[in-house]
Amino acid sequence: MRFLKSSVHTDLVHLDLQSPALKIYHRQATRAIVLNGDNILMLYTARYHDYTLPGGGIDAGEDQIQGLIRELEEETGAMNIHDIEPFGLYEEYRPWHKPEHDIVHMESFCYVCKIDAQLGSTRLEDYEQKNGMKPVWINIFDAIAHNEQTMLHSDKKGMSIERETFLLKRIVSELLAIPAT
Numbered sequence: 001m002r003f004l005k006s007s008v009h010t011d012l013v014h015l016d017l018q019s020p021a022l023k024i025y026h027r028q029a030t031r032a033i034v035l036n037g038d039n040i041l042m043l044y045t046a047r048y049h050d051y052t053l054p055g056g057g058i059d060a061g062e063d064q065i066q067g068l069i070r071e072l073e074e075e076t077g078a079m080n081i082h083d084i085e086p087f088g089l090y091e092e093y094r095p096w097h098k099p100e101h102d103i104v105h106m107e108s109f110c111y112v113c114k115i116d117a118q119l120g121s122t123r124l125e126d127y128e129q130k131n132g133m134k135p136v137w138i139n140i141f142d143a144i145a146h147n148e149q150t151m152l153h154s155d156k157k158g159m160s161i162e163r164e165t166f167l168l169k170r171i172v173s174e175l176l177a178i179p180a181t
Contacts, residue, residue, distance in 0.1 A: 001109060004088035005166060009159060011095050012103060025101035030068035031055035031110040033087055033171055034078070040140045040171070041115070043075055046132025049150050051143040052164045054078075054135065055108070064109050072113070075128070076135035077120035084113040088170070090163055110167060112175065140176070144168045 008017075015022065031053040034041040042051040054075045058067035065084060072078045087110040096104045124133055138146075147165040 001086045001089045004090045004110075004170065007090070007092045007159060007163065009092075009094045012093055015103070017093060017103075022103065023101045025096050025098075025104045027104055027106045028058045028064070028067075029056055029106065029108050030058060030064055030071060031090075031108050031167065032068055032072045032078075032081075033110060033112045033167075033175070034072075034076075034115055035112070035140075035171070035175060036117075036137065038139050038141065038176065039137045040143060040168070041076055041078070042136055042138050042143055043133050044136050044138075048131070048158075048161065049154060050147055050161045050164065051136075051138060051168075052160060053110070053167060055110075065111075068109075068111050068113070072115070073120075074123045074125075075133070076115075077122045078115040079118065079120050080116040081113055082115075084111050086110075087112050090167060092159055092163060094159055108163065140168060140172055144172070 032055050033053060041054060043054055044051055054072050055068065056071045058064060068084065069081050072081055090108045090110065092106040094104050094106065096102060119135060122135060144165060147161055151161055151165065
């Protein structure tokens with residue numbers, strides 16, 4: 001899969017990421033890109049007031065495609081997921097919140113796919129429900145503008161919204177062939 005971008009949290013810019021003493025937790029995730037014209041299937045999270053691509057961590061024993069399908073079904077109720085094609089890899093290095101590791105190296109494998117028009121029921125995890133996560137179809141340009149405003153004005157902004165906004169702009173420029181504003 002082609003490489004899109006590497007992002008390093010500002011607290012880590014002076015770390016030697018190649019140091020053998022650094023304890024790195026490696027996490028792999030998938031992200032689904034589902035388009036219908038200029039509309040894109042996203043997850044809106046009330047807690048963070050942002051839009052993210054559906055997806056999440058790959059479980060033990062799953063390959064990337066199995067993880068993508070499971071996450072997309074769970075988070076959006078998507079059905080008949082098909083025509084799955086690789087889009088690109090986005091990696092991040094962030095501080096880790098558990099004592100057994102210093103940082104997390106997150107790899108997000110992004111795939112374009114198609115689904116049936118009708119969404120079924122979601123199977124959101126407790127924390128996703130508590131955060132007010134819900135699947136929505138939104139105009140991709142509105143999602144970009146919304147996330148940019150959230151990044152400017154939110155004290156809860158993290159690296160995830162930066163990743164998602166970067167990916168949305170790449171989707172526009174490469175899949176919609178329209179320059180992102």
